[in-house]
Amino acid sequence: MPVKKRTPWLEAFYAVIPLCLSYIPVGLACGMLLQKAGFNIFLTALLSMLVFSGGAQFLVVSMLSVHASFVSTILMVFFLELRYALLGSSLSQFFKKEKRSFIALFSQSMNDENYAVNYLKYSTDPEWNRKKALYVNWFSMASWTGSTILGTIFGSVIHVDTELVHFALTAMFIFMFMMQMNNGLLLITGLLSGGLAIIFMLMFKNTFGLILATLLASFVGYLIERFRKTSNTKNDGPNHYDLTGEEVHHE
Template sequence: MPVKKRTPWLEALYAAMPLCFSYIPVGLACGMLLQKAGFNIFLTALLSILVFSGGAQFLVVSMISVHASFVSTILMVFFLELRYALLGSSLSQFFKKEKRSFIALFSQSMNDENYAVNYLKYSTDPEWDRKKALFVNWFSMASWTISTVVGTIFGSVIHVDTELVHFALTAMFIFMFMMQLNNGLLLVTGLLSGGLAVVFMLVFKNTFGLILATLLASFVGYLIERIHKTADTNTDGPDHYDLTGGEVHHE
């Protein structure tokens, strides 16, 4: 008897299930903090669908708690989410024949975790297709949105110290930074950005200092990388040290 194949949505659900369960505790916490920041269930749902990023939503809570301006909040979220341009470019090889309307729909529901699931599936499963990939995105977004909305409902009846916002956000970004720390250039850029942020916050006394620190540190990191690549190209001597990879190259 031939084995009955799973429907696309069911296969996607099996692939996304661990991801969906992992969103529940973080989504509940995010929803509770959003409620303390003044969000109701409708605003929480809208933010979770349109932004669909735990890091960005925790950042929004933190910015609101320090009375940051709307422009500063938007800019900080923009800089934080720029990484999706790189994630999306690595997936583009699988969507070369897709219409722009589908790519826009897929991109709106993509985040770090479902990107990893889809990239792994596309790389290892020859039968993985656009429909299954989109279902993975939608299942994960539904899990996150439901979790944050339930958290917002709980937040109205459970007391949560708003100081936890700063602790949770700091811990999350330290984790994100350490997960991406794979070369010396990132370490230098990260430390420079942190140092500049402290200085500029003291000087400007508002969140514009964070934006300026991010821009300057990124620009310095870019210059260091360009200078180092130029030096690598022009080096004819014996050995030199690669700052971006931490390895010694033999010419």
Template sequence: MKKDMSKREILKESFLASIPIFLGYIPLGLICGIMLQKAGLPAFYILFMSFIVFAGSSQFVAASMLASNGSITSIILTTFILNLRNFLMSSNLHMHIKNKNMKFLMYFCHGVTDETFAINLEKYTYGNWTDTHALYLNNLCILVWAVSCFVGAFLGEIVHISDSVAGFLLTAMFITLIVNQIKNKIYVLVSILSILLSVVLYTFFKNSLVIIIASILSSLFGFYIQKLTHRKECNYE
């Protein structure tokens, strides 16, 4: 049984399960560190931010908004909305975690990302996975991500990345995030609408907060369309 395993053996299994995540986190972390350094953050702040935030998409957004002189309020709200999906992922994993106090759950949820969620859920479902395994995996991923960003901060002082390249990297990353979220035509409509609203609103107001407003309005539109579609399907039945 797994409960009879030593901590060293559990750590080894968690490390092996984390390797696919490391392969993605290391190059992305280096790039993220470089971009945050170019945005004006010192290496120590980047390391601290990587440990505390531990959300690659949020840190890329922060780098972009800092570089464009976005307000602290708009950065916080944008990254909060961007990571609302973590509530759903954490609540899903909570069904597999038994008899743990709130302090453990809060710390565990801090390490939940798309990647750690996918690996832990798969291991909980199909393997003899324990909460200790999952926590070790989360901690290892946090450590690798933070160190990668920290190293990237130093590389940022040596490696020159033009604004056009940085913009391309951010655009490519967000396109990937959108594509991964698209499940049907409604998601496509919401994505297009949010882009159009962001452009139109920014043209008039010149404020980065319009991204949040566009996201909320587009989401409400998607919810309304999905509700109408579900109602029509019920009527046909």
């Protein structure tokens, strides 16, 4: 007998269920911290759907706990989430024929983890399509939002020390920083950003110092990278080819 094919939503569910399960403990913790920061169930659900990023939501809690301004919080989240521009560009090859309305809908529910699931499926499964990819996003968002809502409910009856907010956020970003340590330039940029952040926070007595430190360190990293590429190009010199079209290297 022929094997009955799964419906798109069921196939997407099977692909994303490990991710959904992994969201539960982190989402519960995030929801509890949001409750301590003054969020109710409705605000937690709204934030989880509009800012579908655990890192960004932990950052929001941290910024609120130090009474940062609304503008500073928005800018910090913006710079943190700029990585999605790179993630989205690598997925764009699979959405060349899609309408902008669908791309906007898909982008709103994309995050780091469901990006990885969809990129893997698109790269290995020729039958993977836009509907399945969107289901993956929606299932993961539903899991995260439900977990943060439950965390908010639990937070109203379970005592959580608000100092855990700073510890959790610091630990998370140290982990994210270390996971990207694949060359010296990133290490230099990260250490420079941390040093400048301390100096500017002491100078301005405001979270604007974090934003300024991030911008300056990133710009310095960009200049160093550009200088290295320019130097390598000059040292290599122009390429020469023989009559057969093969590249000739001169020692």
